[in-house]
Amino acid sequence: MRIVCIGGGPAGLYFALLMKKNHPEHQIRVVERNKPYDTFGWGVVFSDATMDSMKVWDEASAAEIQDAFNHWDDIEVLFKGTRQRTSGHGFVGIGRKKLLNILQKRCEELGVELVFETDVDADTQYPDADLIIASDGLNSKIRNRYADIFEPDMVVRPNRYIWLGTDKLFDAFTFDFRKTDHGWFQAHIYKFDDKTSTFIIETTEEAYQKHGLGDMSQQQSIDFCQDLFSEVLEGAPLMTNARHLRGSAWLNFNRLICGKWSHYNGNSHVVLMGDAAHTAHFAIGSGTKLAIDDAIELTRQFQLHGHDKSNIPAALETYEEIRRVDVARIQNAARNAMEWFEVVGHRYADTLEPEQFMYSMLTRSQRISHENLRLRDKNWLEGYEKWFAEKSGLPVNTNTGTRQTPPMFTPYRLRDVTLPNRIVMSPMAMYSAQDGLINDFHMVHLGARALGGAGLVFAEMTCVSPDGRITPNCLGLWNEEQAAGWKRLVDFVHQNSDAKVGIQLGHAGRKGATKPAWEGIDQPVSDDQSWPLLSASAAPYLVNSQTPKAIDRADMDRVLADFVRSAELAVTTGADWLELHCAHGYLLSSFLSPLTNQRTDEYGGSHENRARYPLEVFRAIRNVWPEGKPISVRLSCHDWAEGGNTPDDAAIFAQMFKDAGADLIDCSSGQVVKHEKPVYGRLFQTPFSDKIRNEVNIPTIAVGAISEADHANSIISAGRADLCAVARPHLADAAWVLHEAAKIGLTNVAWPKQYYSGKTQYETNLSRAAQAK
Numbered sequence: 001m002r003i004v005c006i007g008g009g010p011a012g013l014y015f016a017l018l019m020k021k022n023h024p025e026h027q028i029r030v031v032e033r034n035k036p037y038d039t040f041g042w043g044v045v046f047s048d049a050t051m052d053s054m055k056v057w058d059e060a061s062a063a064e065i066q067d068a069f070n071h072w073d074d075i076e077v078l079f080k081g082t083r084q085r086t087s088g089h090g091f092v093g094i095g096r097k098k099l100l101n102i103l104q105k106r107c108e109e110l111g112v113e114l115v116f117e118t119d120v121d122a123d124t125q126y127p128d129a130d131l132i133i134a135s136d137g138l139n140s141k142i143r144n145r146y147a148d149i150f151e152p153d154m155v156v157r158p159n160r161y162i163w164l165g166t167d168k169l170f171d172a173f174t175f176d177f178r179k180t181d182h183g184w185f186q187a188h189i190y191k192f193d194d195k196t197s198t199f200i201i202e203t204t205e206e207a208y209q210k211h212g213l214g215d216m217s218q219q220q221s222i223d224f225c226q227d228l229f230s231e232v233l234e235g236a237p238l239m240t241n242a243r244h245l246r247g248s249a250w251l252n253f254n255r256l257i258c259g260k261w262s263h264y265n266g267n268s269h270v271v272l273m274g275d276a277a278h279t280a281h282f283a284i285g286s287g288t289k290l291a292i293d294d295a296i297e298l299t300r301q302f303q304l305h306g307h308d309k310s311n312i313p314a315a316l317e318t319y320e321e322i323r324r325v326d327v328a329r330i331q332n333a334a335r336n337a338m339e340w341f342e343v344v345g346h347r348y349a350d351t352l353e354p355e356q357f358m359y360s361m362l363t364r365s366q367r368i369s370h371e372n373l374r375l376r377d378k379n380w381l382e383g384y385e386k387w388f389a390e391k392s393g394l395p396v397n398t399n400t401g402t403r404q405t406p407p408m409f410t411p412y413r414l415r416d417v418t419l420p421n422r423i424v425m426s427p428m429a430m431y432s433a434q435d436g437l438i439n440d441f442h443m444v445h446l447g448a449r450a451l452g453g454a455g456l457v458f459a460e461m462t463c464v465s466p467d468g469r470i471t472p473n474c475l476g477l478w479n480e481e482q483a484a485g486w487k488r489l490v491d492f493v494h495q496n497s498d499a500k501v502g503i504q505l506g507h508a509g510r511k512g513a514t515k516p517a518w519e520g521i522d523q524p525v526s527d528d529q530s531w532p533l534l535s536a537s538a539a540p541y542l543v544n545s546q547t548p549k550a551i552d553r554a555d556m557d558r559v560l561a562d563f564v565r566s567a568e569l570a571v572t573t574g575a576d577w578l579e580l581h582c583a584h585g586y587l588l589s590s591f592l593s594p595l596t597n598q599r600t601d602e603y604g605g606s607h608e609n610r611a612r613y614p615l616e617v618f619r620a621i622r623n624v625w626p627e628g629k630p631i632s633v634r635l636s637c638h639d640w641a642e643g644g645n646t647p648d649d650a651a652i653f654a655q656m657f658k659d660a661g662a663d664l665i666d667c668s669s670g671q672v673v674k675h676e677k678p679v680y681g682r683l684f685q686t687p688f689s690d691k692i693r694n695e696v697n698i699p700t701i702a703v704g705a706i707s708e709a710d711h712a713n714s715i716i717s718a719g720r721a722d723l724c725a726v727a728r729p730h731l732a733d734a735a736w737v738l739h740e741a742a743k744i745g746l747t748n749v750a751w752p753k754q755y756y757s758g759k760t761q762y763e764t765n766l767s768r769a770a771q772a773k
Contacts, residue, residue, distance in 0.1 A: 001026050001027070001130040001131055001307065001308075001309045001312070002026075002027045002128055002129050002130050002131075003016070003019060003026055003027070003028045003029070003129065003130065003131045003132075003133065004028075004029050004030075004031065004126045004129040004131075004132050004133070004268075005028070005029070005030040005031065005132075005133040005135055006031050006120045006123070006132060006133065006134055006135060006136045006142060007030075007031070007032065007133075007134070007135035007136035007137055007140075007274070007276070008030050008031070008032030008034070008100070008104070008114070008116075008135075009100070009135055009137060009274055009275070009291065010044075010099065010100070010103065010274065010288050010291040010292055010295075011133070011135040011273040011274030011275075011276075011291035011292070011294050011295050012030050012032075012133055012135035012273065012274070012295075013030060013100065013103035013104060013107055014061075014103055014291070014292055014295040014296075015133055015135070015273065015294070015295035015298060015299060016028045016030050016107050016112045016133075017058060017061065017103060017106050017107045017110055017112060018057055018058060018295060018296065018299040019299055019302065020107070020110040020111055020112050021058060021110055022299060022302075022303060022307075023302070023307040024110070024111065025307075026307070027113075028112045028113065029112070029113040029114075029115060030107060030112060030113070030114050030115065031115045031118050031120055032114070032115065032116050032117075032118070033116075033117065033118060033119045033120075034116060034117070035116055035117055036104070036114070036116045042095070042096065042163060042164075042165045042192065042196070042198040042199075042241070043093045043094060043095055043096065043165075043190060043191070043192025043193070043196070043197070043198040044093070044094060044095075044096050044099060044192070044287070044288040045091055045092070045093050045173075045190060045192075045288070046091070046092060046286075046288050046289040046292070047090060047091060047092070047289065048071075048090040048091070048092065050288075050289045050292055050293070051065070051066065051069075051092055053292075053293070053296060054292065054296075057296055057299070058106070060106060060109075061102055061103060061106040064102045064106075065094060065099065065102055068094055068095075068098050068099075068102065068193070069092040069093060069094040069192075070092065070093045070094070070190075070191050070192055070193065070194075071090075071091070071092050071093075072089075072091060072093070072171065072172055072173060072190070072191070073087045073088055073089055073090055073091075074086065074087045074089070074171070074172035074173070075087075075089050075172060075173045075174075075175070075362065076170075076172040076173070076174045076175070077174075077175045077177070077354075077357075077358050077361060078174070078175065078176040078177065078231075078232060079175075079177045079349070079354050079357055079358070080177075080349075080354050080357075082354040084354065084355070084358045085172060085380075086358075086362065086373075086376070086377045086380040087376065087377045087380070088375070088376030088377045089173070089376060091173060091190070093190050093191060093192040093198070094192055094193070095192050095193050095196070098193065099288075120136065120141065120142075121141055122141065122142070122145055123142050123145070123265055123268060123270050124265065124267075126268065127267045127268070128267075129267070129268045130268060130269065130309040130312065131268065131269050131271070131309070131312055132268045132269070132270045132271070133271060133273050134270055134271065134272050134273065134276050135272075135273045135274045135276055135291075136276055137274070137275045137276060138254055138256060138275045138276070138279060140272070140275075140276035142270060142272075142276070143258070143272055143276050143277075146263050146265075146270070149260060149263045150258045150259065150260050150261070150263065150272060151258060151259030151260055152256060152257075152258050152259075153256070153257045153258070153259070154254055154255070154256050155254070155255045155256075156252050156253075156254055157252055157253045157254070157255060157281075157338065157342065158204065158205050158252070158342060159202055159203065159204055159205070159252070159253065159338075159341065159342050160202070160203055160204070160205060160208040160213070160250045160251065160252060161200055161201060161202040161203075161250065161251055161252075161253065161282075162200070162201050162221065162222075162225065162248070162249055162250045162251070163198070163200050163242070163251075164198075164199045164200070164201065164222065164225065164238045164239060164240055165196050165197065165198055165199055165238070165239045165240075165241070166189075166196070166197050166199045166233060166236045166237065166238050166239060167195060167196055167197075167236055167237070167239070168197060168233060168234065168236035169191050169194075169195075169196075169197055170189050170190060170191050170197050171191070173188075173189070173190045174187075174189040174190070174232070175187065175188060175189070175361065176189065176229055176231075176232045177344070177349055178228050178229060179345075179349065180207065180211065180228070182206065182207045182210035182211055183203060183204050183206055183207030183210070183345050184203065184204075184207070184344060184345035184349050185201060185202070185203045185207065185225075185228055185229075186201070186202050186203070186341060186344065187199060187200065187201050187202075187229055187232070188200040188201075188202070188282065188283070189232070199229075199238055200282060201225050201228075201229070202341055204342070204345065207345075208250060211224065213248050213250055214248060214250070215248075216248045217248065218240060218242075218248055218249045220248070221248035221249065221250065222238050222239075222240060225238055226238045253279075253281055253282070253338065254279060255279055255281070255331075255335070255338075256275070256277075256278055256279040257278060257331070258272060258277050258278065260320075261277050261316075261319075261320040261323075261324075262316040262317075262319075262320060264313075269312045269313065269316060271298070271316050271319070271320075273291065273294045273295065273298070274287075274290065274291035274294055275287060275291070277294070277327075278290060278327050278331060279331075280327075280330050280331055280334035281334040281335070281337060281338035283334060283337035283338050283340070283341055283364070283365075284330075284333055284334050284337045284365050284367075286330050286333075286334055289330070290327060290330060293323070293326065294323060297319055297322055297323050298315065298316075298319045301314075301315040301316075301318050301319045301322075302315050304318075305318070332681075333365040333366065333367045334365070336364060336365045336366050337364045337365040340360075340361070340364035340365075341364075343695075346695065347690075347691070347694045347695050348360055348361075348694060348719075351694050351697065351719075352694070352719055355384060355387050355388075356388075356717075356718070356719045358384075359384055359717050359718050359719075360718040360719055360720075363714055363717075363718050366682075366683065366714075369710045369711070369713075369714045370406070370407075370710050370713035370714045370717055371710045371713075371744065372710075382404050384717070385404035385405065385406055385407065385717075386404050388407050388410065388717060389404060389405045389407075389410050392407075392410035392411055392412070393410075393411060393413070394410060394411070402748075403745065403746060403747075403748070405746075406709070406713045406744065406746060407422065407712075407713050407716040407717045408421060408422045408423060408709060408712040408713050408716055408724065409421045409422070409741065409746065409749060410422065412455070412722060412723060414630040414663050414664060414699065415627070415628050415629060415630045415663060416628030416629065417500060417576050417577060417628070417629055417630055419455035419456050419500055419723070420455050420498040420499065421453070421454075421455040421737065422455060422712065422716050422722065422723050422724060423453070423454050423455050423456075423712060423723070423724055423726055423737050424454065424455065424456045424457075424458065424502075424701060424723050424724065424725040424726070425446075425449045425454040425456070425457045425458055425725070425726065425727075425730050426458060426703055426725035426726060426727035426730070427458040427459060427460050427461055427504045427579075428460055428727050428728075428730075428731065429460040429461065429470065429471075429474070429517070430442070430445065430459075430460055430475075431460075431470075431471050431473040431474065431516035431517065431518075432473060433473050433474060433475045433476070434473070435476070436463065436466070436469070436474065436475055436476020436477070436478065436479075436482050437475075437476075437481065437482055437485050438459075438475065438482070438485035438486055438488070438489055439485070442459065442475070442485075442489065443488070443489055443492065446459055446489060446493070446501075447489070447492050447493060447496070448734035448735075449499075449730055449734050450492075450493040450496070450497040450499035450501075451496060451497050451734075451735070451752050451755075452730075452733075452734040452735035452736060452737055452738055453499075453735060453736070453737030453738040453741070453749065453751075454499055454726075454730070454736075454737050455498075455499060455500065455723075455737075456499065456500045456501075456502050456576075456577060456723070457493060457499050457500070457501055457502065458501075458502040458503075458504055458579070458725075459475055459489075459503065459504070460474065460475055460504070461474070461475075461504050461505075461506040461508075461581050461586070462474075462475045462476060462477045462503055462504060462505055462506070462566070463475065463476045463477070463478075463506060463507065463508065464476075464477065464478060464505055464506070464507055464559070464562040464563050464565070464566040465478050465507070465559070465562040466478070466531065467512065467531045467532065467533075467534075468506070468507035468508055468509075468512065468559070468562065468587070469508055469512055469513075470508040470511060470512055470514060470586075471513075471514055471515060471516050471525070472525065472529060473516055474508075477503065477505070477566045477569050477570060478562065478565060478566060478569075479569075480569065480572075482569070483569040483570075483572050483573055486503070486569075486570070486573035486575065487572065487573045487574060489501065489573075490573050490574045490575050490576075491574065494574070496752070497752070498750075500576035500577060501573075501574075501575045501576055501577070502575065502576065502577035502578070502579055502632075503570045503573070503575045503577070503578055503579070504578075504579040504580075504581050504634065505563060505566050505567065505570070505578065505579070505580055505581065505621070506580070506581030506586050506587075506588070507534075507559060507562070507563075507581075507586060507587035507588065508533075508586050508587065509533065509534060509535045509536075509548065509585070509586045509587030509588075509589070509590050510533050510534075510535035510539070510540065510541050510545070510546075510548040510585070510587075510590060510596070511541050511584075511585055511586055512531070512533050513525050513529070513530045513531055513533060513546060514545075522541060522542055522545070522674070523542075523544075524542075524544065524545055524546055530546065532546075532548075532549060533546050533547075533548035533549065534548055534549055534551045534555055534559070534587060535548035535549075535550065535551065535587065535590045535596065536550065536551065536587075536590040536591045536596055536597040536598075536599060536603070536604070536613075537550050537590070537596060537597055537598040537599055537604075538550040539596060539598065541585065541673075541674060542674055550599070551587075556613060556616075559587070559617075560616060560617055560620055563580075563617050563620060563621055564620050564621060564624055566621075567620075567621035567624050567625055568624050570625070571624065571625065571626060576629060577629065577630055577631075577632070578621065578625050578629065578630070578631045578632075579631065579632045579633065579634055579666060580614075580617065580618055580621065580631065580632075580633050580634070581634050582614050582633055582634060582635055582636075582653075582657075583634045583635050583636040583666075583668050583669075583671070584634075584636055584668065584670070584671035584672065585636070585671050585672040585673065588613070588614040588617060589636055589672060590672075591603060591610050591611070591612075591613050591614055592610050592611060592614060592635075592636075592645065592653060593610075593636070593639055593644055593645050593672045593673075594610070594643060594644065594645070595639055595641060595643060595644045595645075595672060595673050596672060596673065597610050607649065607652050607653065607656075608656075611653055611656050615656060615657070615660050618631070618633065618657060618660050618661075618662065619660055619661070622660070622661045630663035630664060631661070631662060631663055632662065632663060632664040632665065632666050632701065633654075633657045633662045633664075633665055633666065634665075634666035634668055635650050635653060635654065635657075635665055635666070635667060635668065636650075636668055636669050636670060636671065636672050637650035637667050637668065637669050637685070637688035637689075637691075637692070638650070638669040638670065638678075638685075638688060639669075639670065639672045639673065639676065640669065640670045640676040640677055640678040640679070641672070641673050641675055641676045641677065644672065644673065644676075645672075647687070647688050647691050647692075650667070650688060650691075650692060651691060651692055651695055651696055654692045654696045654698060655696050655698075658696060658697075658698045662698070663698075663699065664698065664699040664700060664701060664722070664723075665689075665692050665693075665696075665698055665699075665700050665701070666700070666701040666703065666725065667685060667688040667689040667692055667700050667701060667702060667703065667721070668685060668703050668704065669685050669688060669704070680705070681705065682705050682711070683702075683704070683705055683706060683711060683715065684704055684705055685702065685703055685704030685705070686702045686704070686706075686715055686720055686721065687720075689701065689702035689703075689715075689720055689721040690702075690718075690719075690720040690721070693719065693720065693721060693722065694719065694720075699722040699723075700721045700722060700723075701721060701722070701723045701724070701725050702715050702720060702721035702723070702724050702725070703724070703725035703727065706724050706725070706726055706729075707726070707728075707729050708729075708740060708743075709740035709741070709743065709744050710744070711724070712724040712726070712740075713744075737749075738751055738759070739762070742759075742762055742763050742766055743766060747763055
């Protein structure tokens with residue numbers, strides 16, 4: 001094949017040398033606009049795993065890179081006068097110029113033609129090429145020429161950053177956070193050769209503007225940064241190699257995703273690689289890794305399909321299919337890390353103590369979990385667990401041979417109620433009641449989860465009136481007979497476990513009068529079983545659903561009285577916790593979302609108006625609920641539909657409920673409209689809890705795809721939530737909490753005395769399985 005790589009960065013050079021090495025018959029040319037062995041940039045970073053892969057594919061260049069790189073395991077954070085360090089993270093840093101020079105030299109040794117000082121405007125300049133690698137960077141001319149085919153999606157992120165260097169050498173990947181009168185600045189610092197360290201400084205657009213950085217010259221901007229970070233620099237100067245940039249040299253990061261990566265232009269196959277195809281934020285240092293991995297994978301595909309030009313289409317198709325998955329994974333992690341730094345000031349730096357701030361920063365990408373930190377640096381994590389346990393009120397554990405209590409198993413106090421641990425059995429509809437009454441099924445179902453170790457057990461949404469039910473088989477709390485059933489359940493849980501019991505009150509609104517899920521989810525019941533529905537506006541949930549009546553003031557008064565009556569009955573049950581359901585498109589939720597609230601009176605329009613009635617209901621039940629017991633509010637923190645509520649709207653409503661006396665926000669999402677398009681994934685709703693907890697400064701429950709102790713410990717440790725609600729895993733395993741404790745080696749969690757012999761056998765079997773593995 002005749003191959004032309006346009007752009008002599010890591011992607012183009014590494015692909016050229018790999019292809020030439022594996023099939024010397026190829027004619028390969030790399031075209032670069034810079035001079036030979038003359039490039040710019042400070043250090044680049046990639047992981048030990050990437051280095052190991054490079055050793056497999058080309059040992060010669062890998063050995064030279066390994067001799068030149070700087071390896072470090074430690075991360076150090078400077079924050080609020082503290083200096084914290086943890087180890088075991090495994091990164092390598094190398095000067096960008098040194099890396100490219102090594103790859104250039106290796107290409108020449110193998111016979112790759114290197115062409116310098118040549119700008120390429122179009123792929124058509126090489127009509128004889130069979131394959132053209134567009135590795136010409138973020139502003140790729142080749143990609144932009146075929147924008148309608150490659151479908152680039154470029155998003156300019158809000159933070160500003162400047163990429164500098166210093167001749168002070170750092171022995172750890174160092175993060176330094178500094179607060180000014182106008183906001184926080186953070187420096188990302190790492191050594192990349194024996195003389196120089198990279199020094200990237202980042203801040204918000206607001207701080208950038210208020211400090212007048214955009215009006216400064218580049219040297220004035222550098223002087224500002226040098227003064228701000230003088231403590232960590234210890235007299236060393238900051239340096240730039242971007243004098244060619246106009247102004248102060250502060251940039252915005254551009255996040256790039258492409259819909260397609262390859263194209264046949266009539267003569268040549270054109271494929272994107274490296275930054276021309278995708279970008280990953282420097283917060284996790286993955287740009288170079290992605291470029292190297294692109295080159296390796298495309299080479300691998302030609303090894304598998306064959307090196308003849310007839311195999312180009314198949315190789316490109318498989319290359320894109322495989323790389324798209326891995327790139328998406330890296331970009332998601334980079335996005336999480338990037339967004340953490342974008343909000344670090346007001347969300348974390350202003351609110352978290354240094355110890356928890358450090359944990360939050362280490363886990364910002366969500367790729368590093370609690371147990372992964374234990375593998376990296378056991379001593380540091382156990383020290384953090386000890387700090388967290390002490391903050392939670394546990395006595396200091398001075399026995400070095402005893403396992404520290406992980407965060408999910410620490411107690412949690414709200415008002416006068418103390419939960420034995422941080423795991424909540426989430427409310428889940430069972431549709432198994434008759435006339436709203438708790439029966440033997442509920443006793444066994446809920447009692448088993450309390451015995452199974454959950455700290456707080458919720459039944460399904462409990463309806464405040466017969467016409468407030470979702471289905472004819474929903475639980476209710478509108479009469480004393482129902483309250484007596486609840487009291488029997490509460491008494492059982494209190495007498496046989498340390499768990500607390502919560503009652504979630506709600507009204508189905510326009511989503512009422514439907515069949516149980518297993519008979520047709522959200523499908524209306526027959527006319528002879530139905531009842532009239534209410535909602536904020538007269539809009540049905542499904543096209544075949546009953547059209548609800550737009551609730552009027554008389555209806556509001558009646559429903560409010562129903563909520564109060566249910567709350568008063570809840571008091572008689574001895575329940576520990578009350579939750580008001582304002583999520584998932586039910587009656588109170590229908591007021592909050594602009595997708596379901598089309599009112600033009602004082603209950604529609606602005607946030608204040610849309611929240612007016614739900615707040616009336618909340619204040620009314622708070623007035624009758626005991627002062628020493630908490631009330632939480634469940635919100636849909638994202639409608640997942642255009643024009644609907646977003647996390648920013650949820651934060652506004654959370655503040656309103658907080659001001660009205662709410663103790664905690666239960667952060668769910670969706671189910672408001674049927675045309676929603678949620679983005680699922682591991683812990684996909686936790687960011688909503690994180691935002692509300694740390695920006696509104698109110699405790700939260702995280703819920704959604706939390707399926708193991710490692711998830712819960714990571715969330716709670718980082719301060720992304722105070723409690724974790726676990727739903728479906730509790731359906732599969734009534735003793736989920738006890739079993740998860742055993743899986744992570746925590747043997748001092750008490751089981752019901754009747755089950756103690758099962759505890760020892762379960763733990764023994766886990767130990768044997770681990771040893772066998």
